[in-house]
Amino acid sequence: MVTLDTTPIQEWIESLPKNQAFETLEKLKRFNEVLFTDPEPEVGQTPKEVIWTKNKAKLYRYQPYKEKTNKVPILIIYALINRPYILDLYPGNSFIEYLTDCGHDVYLLDWGTAGYEDRHLKLEDYIVDYIPRAAKKVLKTSGAKEITMFGYCMGGTMTAIFTALYQKKLPIRNLILLTSxxxxxxxxxxxxxxxxxxxxxxxxxxxLGNVPSDFIDFGNKLLNPLSNTVGVYVNIASNIDNEDKVLNWKLMQKWLNDGVPFPGEAYRQWIRDFYQENKLINDELVIRGERVLLSNITANLLNIVATRDNIVLPQQIEPLNDKVSSKNKTLHVVNAGHVSVITGKRAVAERYPYIEQWITENSK
Amino acid sequence: MSQSSFDVFALWKEIYNRTESVWQDAIQETLEKKSFAESLGQIQSQYVQYQELVNKMTESYLKQANIPTRDEIANVASLIVNVDSKIDQLEDEFDEERERIFKEIDALKKSVASLEKKLDKVIDLLNKSLETTEEPQTSVAAAANKAVSK
Structure with a gap:
């Protein structure tokens, strides 16, 4: 049997002078590792327990044994696109971890991965059959009298619709919408x-039945094709010797390539009623026979706009503040993109404390 | 003296930055054109047609091979989802009923407690009235005793 002993070659490489060419070689080696051999980083590490399930959906309570100093629990509703662990990406870069560490009682409704049997589920099924039950479970588990609803992206649109429909039926005290x-x-x-x-x-x-995540991802990438295809690799190549940036890049790539299928009927309703016919803002949207009037919303409102967001444009978000009947309403404009609004160094340093403070002030 | 070297990453970034600045506007302009949306629609239609063909062929093969199709498996899954949703509904109803029963028990406890208080008062009043009726009786009995002894 022939074996190749590479030790002399390795020793020879190590004995070479540490010049720039050698550094480039090292960078190339690292670049190769990052792209092909490094393990994926572990995401969603904040301790949690499942308190309710329905079909593929799971309702999580985060850090249940941590002391809760804030009396109003927070229920986070995520979109039907991508996975919600973007809100609990990595220790030190996790919105949920930050809130729970500040003494908030945080819950998240994870829609799970829709199967082919879920292709008939409509948007209204999620809004009427899932969200109100999850809110009731949160109120029961926490023993609280009121609730804070938090929606991100399309999840925010669903949360706004839910609040408009259930404002008089459930004690919704605060409504926070992030690029919705x-x-x-x-x-x-x-x-x-x-x-x-x-x-x-x-x-x-x-x-297609359910719309595959690649199909939706293709549309998102097409918004900025050069930057979203070649740019991401150029970006990591130029920062390959910065371990923090490499970790963040890996986390983002993991999340971006970890999409979920969009239930067919919900997709039809989302594209037709919202993108093609713009029913919600015009009070024309009907959910299970009930007209959705955004003016029914009286909860305290924090509406967050990201100016560099090319998926949800600022002009799509701002008009909500004029429609609701809330006496306490804030439109918070930040210089960020659709994802960097809630993850990354600036989000941790600026957005997390701002949102946490707003919740605390409006939960007393 | 510094050694001259070749940094492939620096070169790559330089090429990318220059290309992007040159092409960005042109790409954006193209993406915004009506003709682009039209072409995109045509590509989608072709993709859907191809997918439909694949679906039909796969389904026909699976049927011939006596293997359950995607629809058939999804039907079974739907039955499980239905059962899951019925259990969820039952759990909700059970919770509501339990809450109602607990409320009724609480109300019963309160009314029993107030009944006890009322009973205590009645007993107190009875005792007092007994005491007042016993006093004149004892004085009458004492007078009678005196008369008998005389």
Whole structure:
């Protein structure tokens, strides 16, 4: 048997002078490791317990044994696209960890991964059958009299609809929306690409059943094709010797490539009623026979806009503040993108404390 | 003297930055064109047609091979989901009923407690009235005793 002893070669490489060419070689080696051989970082590490399940959905309570100094629990509703661990990405870079460490009682409704059998689930099924029950479970588990609802992206749109429908039935004290589209009059490139004349929505839903995550991801990447394809690799290559940046890059890549299928009927409703017909802001959206009036919302409102967001544009978010009846309403504009609004160094340093303080002040 | 060297990453970044600044506007302009949306729609239609063909072929093969199709497996899964949702509903109803019973028990406890208080008062009053009726009786009995002894 022939064996190749590479030790002399290794020793020879190590004996080479540490010049720039050698550093480049080292960087190339590291770049290769990051792309192909390094293990994926562990995400969603904040301790949690499941307090309720329904179909594929799970309701988590975070750090249940930690002392809760804030009396109003927070229920986070995530989108039907991608996974919610972006809110609990990594220790020290986790919105949920930050809130629980500050004494808040945090719950998250994770929709799970829709199967082919869920292709008939509509958006209204999630809003009427899942969210109110989850809110009741949160109130019961925490023993609280009121609740804070927190929605991110499309989850925020669903949360706003839920609040409009259930404001009088459930004690919703605060409503926090993070880059959540409400007005679809001008959704940028999506308005053009999802035009009824070109985008064959019914054919897509009927053929695919559930819409695959790659299909949705393709549309998102197309918004900025160079930056989202070549740019991400150039970015990591130029920061390959910075371990913090490498870790963040790996975390983001893991999350971006870990999408979930969008239940077919919910996708049809989302594209048709929102992007194509813009029903919500015009009080034309009907959920299980009930008209959704955003003016029914009286909860304290914190509406967060990210100026560099190219997925949900600022003009899609801002009009909500004019529609609601809340006496206490804040439109908070931050210089961030759709994801960097809630993850990364600036989010940890600026956004987390701001949101936490707002919740604390409005929960007394 | 510094050694001249070749940094592939620096070169890559330089090429990318220059390319991006040149192409960005042109790409963005293209993406915004109506014709682009139209082409995108056509590509989607072709993709859907292809997918439909694959679905039909797969389904027909699975049926011939006597293997359950995706629809059939999904139907079984739906039955499980339905059972899950019924259990969830039962759990909700059970919780509501339990809450109602606990409330009723609490109300019963309160009314029993107030009944006890009322009974205590009645007993107190009875005792007092007994005491007042016993006093004149004892004085009458004493007078009678005196008369008998005389």
């Amino acid at each position: 589209p409400i007005d679809f009059e001008d959704a940028g490139l999506y308005t053009k690409w999802l035009d009824k004349r070109y985008f064959k929505l019914d054919n897509i839903v009927e053929t």
